[in-house]
Amino acid sequence: MTAIEISQLTKTFGTVRAVDGVSFTVEAGTITGFLGPNGAGKTTTLRCLLGLVAADSGTALINGQSYAHLGSPISAVGAVLEATSFHPGRTARNHLRVLCVSAGLPESRADEALEQVGLADAAGQRVGGFSLGMRQRLALAGALVGKPKVYILDEPSNGLDPAGIQWLRGFLRYLAEETGAAVLVSSHVLAEVQQTVDHVVIIAKGKLVHQGRLADLTVNGSTPVRVVAREADRLGPALERAGGKVDPAPAPENAAAESAAGVLTVRGMTPEAIGQVALDERVVLSELVRERSGLEQIFLELTA
Amino acid sequence: MTRLVKAELLKVFTTRMVWGMLALSLGFTLISLAALSILSGQEGVPSITESAGAIALFSSAASGLVFAFIIGTLVMTGEYRFQTITHTFLITPRRERVVAAKLAACAVVGAIFGVAGMLLSAVVAVPAILIKGGSLSVIDGDIARVGVGVIAAMALYTILGLAMGSLLGNQIAAMVVGIGWIYVLENLLVVLLPSVGRWLPGGAAQAVFGVAPPIGGTPYLPAWGGALLLAGYALVFAVVASTTTIRRDIT
Numbered sequence: 082m083t084a085i086e087i088s089q090l091t092k093t094f095g096t097v098r099a100v101d102g103v104s105f106t107v108e109a110g111t112i113t114g115f116l117g118p119n120g121a122g123k124t125t126t127l128r129c130l131l132g133l134v135a136a137d138s139g140t141a142l143i144n145g146q147s148y149a150h151l152g153s154p155i156s157a158v159g160a161v162l163e164a165t166s167f168h169p170g171r172t173a174r175n176h177l178r179v180l181c182v183s184a185g186l187p188e189s190r191a192d193e194a195l196e197q198v199g200l201a202d203a204a205g206q207r208v209g210g211f212s213l214g215m216r217q218r219l220a221l222a223g224a225l226v227g228k229p230k231v232y233i234l235d236e237p238s239n240g241l242d243p244a245g246i247q248w249l250r251g252f253l254r255y256l257a258e259e260t261g262a263a264v265l266v267s268s269h270v271l272a273e274v275q276q277t278v279d280h281v282v283i284i285a286k287g288k289l290v291h292q293g294r295l296a297d298l299t300v301n302g303s304t305p306v307r308v309v310a311r312e313a314d315r316l317g318p319a320l321e322r323a324g325g326k327v328d329p330a331p332a333p334e335n336a337a338a339e340s341a342a343g344v345l346t347v348r349g350m351t352p353e354a355i356g357q358v359a360l361d362e363r364v365v366l367s368e369l370v371r372e373r374s375g376l377e378q379i380f381l382e383l384t385a
Numbered sequence: 386m387t388r389l390v391k392a393e394l395l396k397v398f399t400t401r402m403v404w405g406m407l408a409l410s411l412g413f414t415l416i417s418l419a420a421l422s423i424l425s426g427q428e429g430v431p432s433i434t435e436s437a438g439a440i441a442l443f444s445s446a447a448s449g450l451v452f453a454f455i456i457g458t459l460v461m462t463g464e465y466r467f468q469t470i471t472h473t474f475l476i477t478p479r480r481e482r483v484v485a486a487k488l489a490a491c492a493v494v495g496a497i498f499g500v501a502g503m504l505l506s507a508v509v510a511v512p513a514i515l516i517k518g519g520s521l522s523v524i525d526g527d528i529a530r531v532g533v534g535v536i537a538a539m540a541l542y543t544i545l546g547l548a549m550g551s552l553l554g555n556q557i558a559a560m561v562v563g564i565g566w567i568y569v570l571e572n573l574l575v576v577l578l579p580s581v582g583r584w585l586p587g588g589a590a591q592a593v594f595g596v597a598p599p600i601g602g603t604p605y606l607p608a609w610g611g612a613l614l615l616a617g618y619a620l621v622f623a624v625v626a627s628t629t630t631i632r633r634d635i636t
């Protein structure tokens with residue numbers, strides 16, 4: 082089932098085209114990573130989806146409806162946005178009570194949600210004294226009070242420590258797998274969501290550059306492979322004839338030594354195919370490995 | 386709609402600011418009550434044992450209008466300052482309903498300030514009038530009108546604050562403009578240029594209280610005229626508050 086459907090969304094602030102004809106969908110029961118470098122337009126897209134920013138054109142629908150037309154929005158969508166904050170003088174429980182009262186939910190949901198995010202002990206404390214991580218958890222609790230089936234999270238791991246990030250990952254998986262929710266989570270670092278997401282939507286400068294399963298991004302052949310061979314000058318052209326794209330590896334600190342050893346970065350071929358070419362050419366390989374930063378590299382190239 | 390109003394009231398009363406402002410408002414009322422009682426009958430001050438003086442004494446309840454105004458500004462600017470407006474509009478994306486709830490909540494908060502002020506006034510004014518040898522009968526015919534006037538004025542100024550907060554979005558700016566208006570411009574105009582001043586919210590409030598105009602000045606509007614004028618201002622402010630809030634992008 083399609084939970085979120087964004088189509089040809091465009092928003093301009095003054096002269097800045099923040100979002101430029103972006104379209105993508107998010108399915109129930111999956112986690113979609115919404116990625117892009119700083120200023121790519123992620124926050125703007127999400128805020129249009131949530132009716133906080135008026136789009137110039139295009140549509141952004143949740144369960145087939147615009148946010149303003151959802152019957153009880155916080156029972157349909159849970160949102161955690163950056164640049165959202167709390168009144169410092171209000172306690173965590175009172176903050177959530179305000180949400181519950183305005184949404185017509187029982188006030189008991191406030192304590193239940195605090196329990197779920199591990200903030201039960203801080204319920205009576207004023208938010209002014211909260212750490213960044215505690216605020217993120219409180220924001221998440223706010224998204225949970227209505228028990229929605231769609232979650233929209235803008236950089237939710239900002240301010241979380243490694244343990245907190247791990248907890249968040251588990252929690253998002255729980256929401257998608259156990260409750261069947263659709264989760265859209267933005268980040269500007271692929272590595273941060275790489276272990277959690279099923280799908281990725283990548284935008285850069287307001288435009289969509291990639292949408293698909295994370296697995297596709299990894300195996301579409303563009304993951305670079307590092308090849309080291311003494312006779313690299315013979316192997317390189319052979320790999321190019323076989324359809325590979327070959328670069329001398331970037332090795333800033335000891336460039337001379339490396340190129341002597343014959344390091345190549347090959348794209349568009351699997352390690353197996355490269356090994357086969359080396360065998361055919363009777364070139365001895367001393368190293369043949371997928372670049373570990375491959376995904377990050379693809380991300381950088383896509384968003385450059 | 387009632388639950389939105391309830392939520393707005395919860396927002397106001399779950400911060401400490403409201404109690405501080407109420408305390409200041411009552412403090413100003415107390416100062417005015419003390420001054421009018423002590424100076425009663427002296428040069429230029431009406432005697433509190435007479436109708437005009439008694440009305441002025443009870444009207445002290447409205448001395449803290451500016452604090453009601455400040456609470457009104459906070460109802461809106463606090464949401465922008467702390468970015469809680471995002472939560473508010475996520476829960477209620479139909480923004481006109483949020484504004485309506487805030488207007489209603491401001492009226493209630495202002496009325497609470499007014500009632501508290503009237504209670505304090507009564508507690509001080511009644512013994513003061515009796516000590517000065519007066520009779521409470523001098524105020525009999527006016528007390529209800531003064532009370533309603535004080536409550537209405539407090540409610541209106543809270544709404545005025547809300548409108549100013551919506552228009553400017555910034556707490557400090559809204560407060561500076563509001564305080565400048567209430568303490569400087571409006572006071573000066575009501576006293577120095579009463580032909581204009583009587584048409585301002587402050588002049589309208591004086592008309593409802595039934596306070597006598599400054600000696601030799603243009604009389605205030607009749608009480609009903611003042612009430613109508615206050616209602617008109619409330620309407621204008623409500624429109625300002627909603628139009629400025631509904632279209633704004635929340636980024």
Ligand SMILES: Nc1ncnc2c1ncn2[C@@H]1O[C@H](COP(=O)(O)OP(=O)(O)OP(=O)(O)O)[C@@H](O)[C@H]1O
Binds near residue numbers: 094098117122269
């Ligand atoms: N209120 C605004 N007024 C003017 N320009 C804005 C506004 N909000 C966003 N922009 C611009 O729109 C573009 C996209 O911003 P946006 O916040 O959506 O990016 P982002 O992908 O969320 O970035 P980040 O990773 O830094 O959070 C940026 O160029 C930004 O400067």
Ligand SMILES: [Mg+2]
Binds near residue numbers: 123125
């Ligand atoms: Mg952002």
